[in-house]
Amino acid sequence: MLRRNFLGKLVIIALLGSCSNLLLTAWVQAQDPLPSWNEGPAKKAIVALVRATTDKASPKFVPPEKRFAAFDQDGTLWVEQPMYTQVKFCLDRVPAVVQAKPELAQVEPFKTVLSGNREAMAHLSAQDLEKILTATFTGIPVEDFSAAAKKWLETARDPRWQRPYTELTYLPMLEVLQYLRAHGYKTYIVTGGGQDFVRVYSSRVYGIPPEQVVGTAVGTKYGYGPDGKPFLTREPKLLLNDNFAGKVEGIHLMIGRRPQAAFGNSTGDREMLEYTGAGSGPRLMMLVLHDDARREYAYGPARGLPDSRIGTFTPALDAEAKTKGWVVISMKKDWKKIFAWE
Amino acid sequence: MLRRNFLGKLVIIALLGSCSNLLLTAWVQAQDPLPSWNEGPAKKAIVALVRATTDKASPKFVPPEKRFAAFDQDGTLWVEQPMYTQVKFCLDRVPAVVQAKPELAQVEPFKTVLSGNREAMAHLSAQDLEKILTATFTGIPVEDFSAAAKKWLETARDPRWQRPYTELTYLPMLEVLQYLRAHGYKTYIVTGGGQDFVRVYSSRVYGIPPEQVVGTAVGTKYGYGPDGKPFLTREPKLLLNDNFAGKVEGIHLMIGRRPQAAFGNSTGDREMLEYTGAGSGPRLMMLVLHDDARREYAYGPARGLPDSRIGTFTPALDAEAKTKGWVVISMKKDWKKIFAWE
Numbered sequence: 121m122l123r124r125n126f127l128g129k130l131v132i133i134a135l136l137g138s139c140s141n142l143l144l145t146a147w148v149q150a151q152d153p154l155p156s157w158n159e160g161p162a163k164k165a166i167v168a169l170v171r172a173t174t175d176k177a178s179p180k181f182v183p184p185e186k187r188f189a190a191f192d193q194d195g196t197l198w199v200e201q202p203m204y205t206q207v208k209f210c211l212d213r214v215p216a217v218v219q220a221k222p223e224l225a226q227v228e229p230f231k232t233v234l235s236g237n238r239e240a241m242a243h244l245s246a247q248d249l250e251k252i253l254t255a256t257f258t259g260i261p262v263e264d265f266s267a268a269a270k271k272w273l274e275t276a277r278d279p280r281w282q283r284p285y286t287e288l289t290y291l292p293m294l295e296v297l298q299y300l301r302a303h304g305y306k307t308y309i310v311t312g313g314g315q316d317f318v319r320v321y322s323s324r325v326y327g328i329p330p331e332q333v334v335g336t337a338v339g340t341k342y343g344y345g346p347d348g349k350p351f352l353t354r355e356p357k358l359l360l361n362d363n364f365a366g367k368v369e370g371i372h373l374m375i376g377r378r379p380q381a382a383f384g385n386s387t388g389d390r391e392m393l394e395y396t397g398a399g400s401g402p403r404l405m406m407l408v409l410h411d412d413a414r415r416e417y418a419y420g421p422a423r424g425l426p427d428s429r430i431g432t433f434t435p436a437l438d439a440e441a442k443t444k445g446w447v448v449i450s451m452k453k454d455w456k457k458i459f460a461w462e
Numbered sequence: 463m464l465r466r467n468f469l470g471k472l473v474i475i476a477l478l479g480s481c482s483n484l485l486l487t488a489w490v491q492a493q494d495p496l497p498s499w500n501e502g503p504a505k506k507a508i509v510a511l512v513r514a515t516t517d518k519a520s521p522k523f524v525p526p527e528k529r530f531a532a533f534d535q536d537g538t539l540w541v542e543q544p545m546y547t548q549v550k551f552c553l554d555r556v557p558a559v560v561q562a563k564p565e566l567a568q569v570e571p572f573k574t575v576l577s578g579n580r581e582a583m584a585h586l587s588a589q590d591l592e593k594i595l596t597a598t599f600t601g602i603p604v605e606d607f608s609a610a611a612k613k614w615l616e617t618a619r620d621p622r623w624q625r626p627y628t629e630l631t632y633l634p635m636l637e638v639l640q641y642l643r644a645h646g647y648k649t650y651i652v653t654g655g656g657q658d659f660v661r662v663y664s665s666r667v668y669g670i671p672p673e674q675v676v677g678t679a680v681g682t683k684y685g686y687g688p689d690g691k692p693f694l695t696r697e698p699k700l701l702l703n704d705n706f707a708g709k710v711e712g713i714h715l716m717i718g719r720r721p722q723a724a725f726g727n728s729t730g731d732r733e734m735l736e737y738t739g740a741g742s743g744p745r746l747m748m749l750v751l752h753d754d755a756r757r758e759y760a761y762g763p764a765r766g767l768p769d770s771r772i773g774t775f776t777p778a779l780d781a782e783a784k785t786k787g788w789v790v791i792s793m794k795k796d797w798k799k800i801f802a803w804e
Binding site for chain 2: 185263306315317319322329330331333337339340341342349350351352359360365368369372373374375376377391394395398
């Protein structure tokens, strides 16, 4: 009898505990989950997706295990101008590589990089960049790559704000990540950038663990050090080019499910948004438009904004967004604050 | 004052609720988490890892976000004899493929498959099997592949027990998966089998979601149907061969971290166990030895067991396990029960 009483009390206490948790949850939900967003269609669309998919009474309810959201990184979660952060990381490595292999000093694209001519460097082709990536960061153990990236991120500073690159994340987007996760969404980065690069800081900066980072990846090769200890070497072989249609292929490979929501900012995200939108049930597709030269950058060339080789947002993409109900986020109008340190 | 009282009560109730949860957790922990295991070094090793890595006072404590365990599937989580389940799935598809392309009927290896000669089929080479896989399940949308696998699994029966293949999972290993997850471990399948095949049933059968299945994968290609709807096609191109060293490469690609524990049963798992063991801190490496012909199968050729082309467990692997402290699980001695329906 005593035991039954004890267990009964235990159950009552557990139930009361659950009730108080529910009350606390309700209180948290009553706060604005997106305080850096101005009221408008963009904010409304995000809140509407979360409400519809997490309310069990909603016809659009999505069970927690199917709640996935995919985020492009460069230009969507953090600044990508005047140059992708990872490209700068590789360029900064060139002098050390040339010191080890002096014959490269007279060979393009290394010659241009060593010249220090920013204008010329900004015009390096994708093939040039691939050559640089191969020369700087393949043929080395994956641990060495991670250590080099970590060290570089600690000291490197963005040319405009003179801050660590990892401080150039967009506060409103960090709020979206947090808001989605608080409602059972698994948040993934799906980036054209290097998977191993982003994994170095994704947990700390975005709260996204390494296994939820899908990115461009080189192959690796298993081997042994002189001490017999096994390690993986980064091979000069592209395994996954996580751009354009490659983003969808990467999502299938690494997640195996269609996201409920996808966030991007350029033509490189078009297929990811299209694929996300082709699923049944409630979906949210959003594109960040960089239209705030004062607080960040302004580039398109959609809506008369200056053209850009990086993060191109074409009028055609803008038109497609309109047709398909993808929501364009105006940095200027939708974001109260862009950076946490503003 | 009323409000403070209310909040105070809320906090007390929440605390009591947490206490009762703790008591319930303690009660659950007091139960044997591995009831299908006999007492012995194997069971002891599993419990020791969990205790050491989850006790905050332990010098071997591992924070939850770093708790990963990798499981081979064929021969480790379910039966792999007399033929890998997925191979049977592909072979069963051959008649339909030949009906669509009658010229294949006279071409090997299709001719052998159509002959129905089990002995001959059992001796098909890896290249033959790749030809069959390519002919049966590439050039089709990924959704069609998943639908075909799902349908086949519903009706196909294992030749020995006449049960659905998904019932041929090892109960003691299901308990290990459950036990690890209950202690904050993320459980992954790392299989030489096809990633998209295993993903069809991994949630239901193992409690492992699709995104935690690492396996052999073909490339996919993004395209559009006649209705303009985008879809992915399975390409006849191997992207990831998740066997031997490929398992480590797959782990790096898909997880990006070294597991704390790895479970396998054959030479194909050697590198995965070696890589897991090369990490610092507490690690657990285990190999299932199939030494129970009566209840399941007996094959090695380690320890005088019959040789096998599938799931080979060589004397060299056995010796390496001994040297490196990998724990060999004897199905005969360590497992009270092998299947849930026994």
